[in-house]
Amino acid sequence: MSQPKKAMYHIQPQLVFFLVHTMQAGIGILSFQRQIAIEAGYQSWIAIIIAGLIVHGIIWLIYEILNADENRNHLPAIHKAYFGKWVGGMLTMVLLFYFFFMATAVLRTYIHIIQLWMFPKVTMTELAIPLLFVVGYAIYHGFRVVTGVAFFGFMIPIWLLFTNLAPLEFGETMNILPLFDTSVSEQIRAVETMTLSFIGFEAILFYYPFIQNGKASQKWAHFGHGVTVIAHFFVALTSFLFYSEPQLKKLLYPTLSMWKIIQLPIIERFEYVGIALWLIVIMPNLTIALWVFSRGFKQMTGMKQKHTLTIGLVLSYLSLLIIQTYDQTVWLTETVAKVGMMILGIYIPVLFVISKVKKKKGETS
Amino acid sequence: MKSNGQRLIKLSLALLLFITGCGPQQNILDEIRIMHTIGFDYIDDNHFRGTVTIPIYGSETEGETRTEIITDTSRTAKDIKVKLDAQSSKRLHNGKLQSILFDETFLQEGVSELVDTFLRDPKIGMRVQLIGVEDKSVLDLLDQTYPIEEHVARYINDLVDQNIEDQNIPKTNLHIYLARFYDEGADPFIPVVKEKDENLKVNGIMTFNEDRAVCKLSLRESFMMKLLLEELNDGGAIEIALDEDENEFTVLRNIMSEANYTFDFNDPSLSLQIDIDFKARINEYSGQTLSSSKLNEITSATKEQIENEAGALVTQLQENNTDPLAIGMHARSKGYDISNDDWDETYKNLDVNINADVTILSTGIEE
Incomplete structure (x- = not known):
């Protein structure tokens, strides 16, 4: 069964690197340093490393679950086998809506940033409709195109990371000293917050069957996540050196505000380049998440994927109509993050234990 | 299988491409007025006067590019924009704002309220300079032409930038102001300009306690602060008097220096040792030849003058309860807790000892 049936629908295992990394890097990296600094001050860089390691563990658990039985290598099938049609279906549904709201929250935040920073008069619809259209276009053409979006979502904007070197002109090393002046409870809270920046990779649970030789992709998933951790660590470090602590806590999007220090002869405000390019960063977030939603629904209901996709896009637009203010956007993002936290921290380990138990039973009987 | 749907x-x-033309708000240069400088004068507790300079770009009919100013009085910071816009034929745009000026009274009364309004605006850059104006109202300063540079906005901005980059003013801008304003371990400072004959000159810096200017430092004191604050590499110049009566002096340039802060936490009143490692080249010398004994004399005179003046500067800052040297941050970075209320008191009574280590690297192209 693990043998690829049709290579044209499959992706090479290396590409999982892009799928994992681009799904994690999105809106979170614009403001996570503020969140963790609120929890654990400027010693919260420790939490980035700890959270990074924990997520490596969760990736390992996910691969263990997926590899447990070759006939059930995606989540809807696993749910059906372990919990039956109804309970399993409900659980799958929860995860599908989790991904759906993840995409919606990302899109709403991005639109919010555009309205805030670039075009205060642009309406939500003007931005949402074209963006959802492009997302739908990519998903319509199948998972290989979705992977392509992820590939470009990494390759095109990755150089933006180096723009974070510019603020170091005003970097103040005293900000982060002394290095280990922190408490365990602070760090635990910061680790919790930090994990939220890493969610999204659990989409592997759905696209695993599309990977040629899935087992070989595990190291690429770890590698993709590793790059995410390094990028977050680097952004947090430059922010901590650049801002004083109370100043950082006042900024909504410290990563964007940091670009305000870059002034080029031809570009007075670098944020405009950065925010425009950020569209390419969030594109994989949207496409992968909505692909998961449409794919999952197709598997559950037997509808055609283009229909479930249309439902997803329309629903997404309708929920954007409800989320009007910044506070509502933050609420949605935080709720999605909390659910993500429970899925990663509680549900995945439980699923892992069940899969081990079932496997053992299967072997003994 | 090309369906109609596809x-x-x-x-x-393809049609989406044309959406770019329907942008809701375009900032075309001909249709906006770009503010380069905005200045505030204190009138009374409830009123202030705002002034902006805008370049009017020349065209075939309008002639050369010139600078115009718009000014009005207002009660709140938000309101001033409306009032200024009311006087402008085209929308005022603040994306290219380079400096924000305050008159002296304004600085003493506190600038937070005004600076806050700039923070919420994403169009404001972080390299904007906050500048104090001495002896004169901002309006008078801006409403003038200077022979050395046609556009007053560019003149003020370049003047301050040049003095920070190559001369005696320590590095600052809006970002540094804010970082220090919010941080309890440091206080901000801003450069001050003053009219001199027909032109302007940078006349030192103002240091703050919270958002109020409390202490004015001369150019020479600013240089001492630069020594204590930054790791210099080819910055500033200092004149050292060797013999006042004989009018004998020397000028040191191309200064490389570094200051190290060491605290003695065992001392109940906390004591601080600042070591300045000072390397420089002799740029000017008023005497005849520089013998090695003369060189030794210069070295020790420099050491003595730096130690005395830097010491006096620190005492002055302590007395005014302003910490532009970020001594609080230094203490915190060494593990001392400055978050409690008596840090201000501790800072005031801090026993500071300064030691300068002077090296003369070369004496120019003459013996």
């Missing part, structure tokens, strides 16, 4: 999708996608 064609429709492709056509719609």
